[in-house]
Amino acid sequence: MKLTANTIFITGGTSGIGRGLAEAFHRLGNQVIIAGRRKALLDEVAKANPGIDTIELDINDAAQIKAVAQEVIRRHPTLNVVINNAGIMPFDNPASGQLDDAQAVGLLETNLLGPVRVSAAFVEHLKKQPQSYLINNSSVLAFIPIAVTALYSATKAAIHSYTLSQRFMLRDSSVSVLEIAPPWVDTDLIHKSGDPRSMPLDVFIAQTLEKLATDTTEVFVDGIAPLRANVGPNEYALIAQFNQSLIDNPIPLG
Known part of the structure; x- marks a missing residue:
């Protein structure tokens, strides 16, 4: 992916x-549009980054x-990159009978259906661009789940599978689909703590941009x-081969 x-x-x-x-x-000279729920935080970022x-x-x-x-495309008709990054990470206990159903539904809405819906809303526009990118932010927990965030880990595994x-x-369009799989990064997703086991945010961002410049599928x-x-x-490679075989030899229906 080109970075400018x-x-x-x-x-x-x-x-x-x-x-x-x-x-x-933004520092690299790209036009950046950010989305979020809270206007005060959006204004704070915009003020710090004219x-x-x-x-x-x-x-x-x-x-x-x-x-x-529709509004973003109207304002920025040259839009060519969509990054699905929004997510939440509540704790849960898959060994407990006490399921917080509202929390679980909210987690699935945010972490799984959110990126799916955002992708669907932008993909036809992205197909019209000479070269465009859909980038989904999953997690290392998509591959190695943490049991105390079992449902969060499962949503990230789902995002990996969906990607x-x-x-x-x-595959035959102008849209390249990339996946960023972060490690434990020291952010406020749970609690910004400075824990030495976590990766500093600035280091993660620098290394991720370096990888984005060369990687064609996964960025970690x-x-x-x-x-x-x-x-x-x-x-x-196996996923592509498997799916192509189903296209070449369709499953009989009925």
């Missing part, structure tokens, strides 16, 4: 990795996603390579 001369829309762009990516791309555009978005609102996509399918289905910092290898880094 893009028009980039980022969900969850008011804090953490989203803001870090937004500000880094030129960044902002738009309010509740990622759990399907109708609002469609409206926001593989999305990449295959867009070197530190998570052993964890990513848990399921094999070349799984997409």
Whole structure:
């Protein structure tokens, strides 16, 4: 992916990795548009980074996603990059009978249906661009789940799986589908603590941009390579072969 001369829309762009990516791309001279729920935070980012555009978005609102996509495209017809970054990370206990159903539904709405809906809202526009990118932010937990955030980990595994399918289905278009799989980065996703086991945000952003410049499918910092290898880094080749075989030899229906 080229790192300059893009028009980039980022969900969850008011804090953490989203803001870090937004500000880094802005410094490189790209036109950046960030979305978030809270206007005060959007205004704060815009004030600190003159030129960044902002738009309010509740990622759990399907109708609002469609409206926001139309507005962003109207304002920025050269839009060619969409980064699905918004996410939440509550704790849960899969061994407990005490399920917080509202929390679980909200997590699925934000982490899984949010990126799916955002992608659907922008993909036809992206197909019309000479070269465009859909970038989904998953997690190392897509490959190595943490049991105390079992459902969060599962949503990230789902995003990884969805990205593989999305990449295959867009293989003959101008849209490249990338996946960023962060390690534990020291942000306020749970609690910004300075824990030495976490990766500093600025280091993560710098390494991620370096990888984005060369990687064509997955973008992950070197530190998570052993964890990513848990399921094999070349799984997409098998996914593509499998799906192509179904196209070449359709399953009889009825």
